[in-house]
Amino acid sequence: MFGLPSLRIGKLFGIPLEVDASWFFIFFLVASTLTTSYFPSALPDREPVTYVALGFVTALAFFVSLVLHELAHSLVARAGGVRIARVTLFLFGGVSQMEEEPKGPGHEFVVAMAGPLTSVVLAVTFWFSHLWLAAVGAPDFLWVPIEYLALINFTLAIFNLLPGFPLDGGRVLRAIVWGLSGDLLKATKWASRSGQALGTLFIAVAVFGVLNGTFDFIWLAVMGWFLSTLAAGAYQQQLVRSSLAEVPVERIMSSPPVLAPAEISLDEMAHSYVLGGRHKRYPVVQDGRVIGMVDLDRVNEVPRADWPVVTVAEVAARDIGDIVVAPSTPVDAVLARLEPDGPGAVLVVEEGRLAGIVTRSDVIRLVRETAQQRD
Numbered sequence: 001m002f003g004l005p006s007l008r009i010g011k012l013f014g015i016p017l018e019v020d021a022s023w024f025f026i027f028f029l030v031a032s033t034l035t036t037s038y039f040p041s042a043l044p045d046r047e048p049v050t051y052v053a054l055g056f057v058t059a060l061a062f063f064v065s066l067v068l069h070e071l072a073h074s075l076v077a078r079a080g081g082v083r084i085a086r087v088t089l090f091l092f093g094g095v096s097q098m099e100e101e102p103k104g105p106g107h108e109f110v111v112a113m114a115g116p117l118t119s120v121v122l123a124v125t126f127w128f129s130h131l132w133l134a135a136v137g138a139p140d141f142l143w144v145p146i147e148y149l150a151l152i153n154f155t156l157a158i159f160n161l162l163p164g165f166p167l168d169g170g171r172v173l174r175a176i177v178w179g180l181s182g183d184l185l186k187a188t189k190w191a192s193r194s195g196q197a198l199g200t201l202f203i204a205v206a207v208f209g210v211l212n213g214t215f216d217f218i219w220l221a222v223m224g225w226f227l228s229t230l231a232a233g234a235y236q237q238q239l240v241r242s243s244l245a246e247v248p249v250e251r252i253m254s255s256p257p258v259l260a261p262a263e264i265s266l267d268e269m270a271h272s273y274v275l276g277g278r279h280k281r282y283p284v285v286q287d288g289r290v291i292g293m294v295d296l297d298r299v300n301e302v303p304r305a306d307w308p309v310v311t312v313a314e315v316a317a318r319d320i321g322d323i324v325v326a327p328s329t330p331v332d333a334v335l336a337r338l339e340p341d342g343p344g345a346v347l348v349v350e351e352g353r354l355a356g357i358v359t360r361s362d363v364i365r366l367v368r369e370t371a372q373q374r375d
């Protein structure tokens, strides 16, 4: 996000949680607003250190709420078979990075609703907790922050339900149009326009504010610009994806594939493949059968001195079951498997015979060609 470094703080339910550098800015902003303005007016005449402590703890609790909101999206997406790369907290809250699109409109709908629903449940829980604490006579510095957490979580739910992609409400809109029309591209187009319209509205409110002498809404302009950009990008991305859905892998595969015999040494392989080759991964064959894939990065991990005695078979990855596809498989269906941290290539097999190999560079070439045709 924004090209800033992000910090991995751990894993929740097996999903990596990262904090973007821009998050620290917003954390500081929330904590300082609570410390210098919200708490001094809600709880007058306390020591400054009380405000600082309450501001810090409450801001932290708010961000835990945000993580729970994102985690709900992620867990519901994963339950439907979508892989989650990570949850990242950044300037405008959180984002669950999914490696593929939800499986259908129904799934997209529940994934999008899971976050705001979680925020509503948190808001209701905090709200009744604060009422209960106040009723039993607990000190006000306990229930005032809890009241704030109820209000902020409710605001978060409502804001996210605004119907502008990529906000949750925009995703709900996309799921509905997708479900009604059966056309994901059309649905994304509408959702994308809704996001751009909402972004423009935010900017208009900010401009209106400035014309009336207040800079209080200026952050809306930044957010509006951000929303519009993401919304427009989402449609472009979907356009590329849809065009990839029409192309079978056999049209872009490298064929005949360059093979690495299982019995040769890494030394021999380095001389015959790496020097002239343009690929990073090669199918490994033994007795005419593909037994695995060899990755040049893996080869480079072996000390150079051992290259003459280590064979290709010894460093090859053997679990290739899920990277074997039929020639007619659409390109968009294999994209997730071409990610750099995944298998990185798929093998196209026709009637038991290896017909070709598809890597990321084959897809990039296709995307470039498609883009040129459109221009």
Ligand SMILES: [Zn+2]
Pocket: 069, 070, 073, 115, 116, 160, 168
């Ligand atoms: Zn959300």
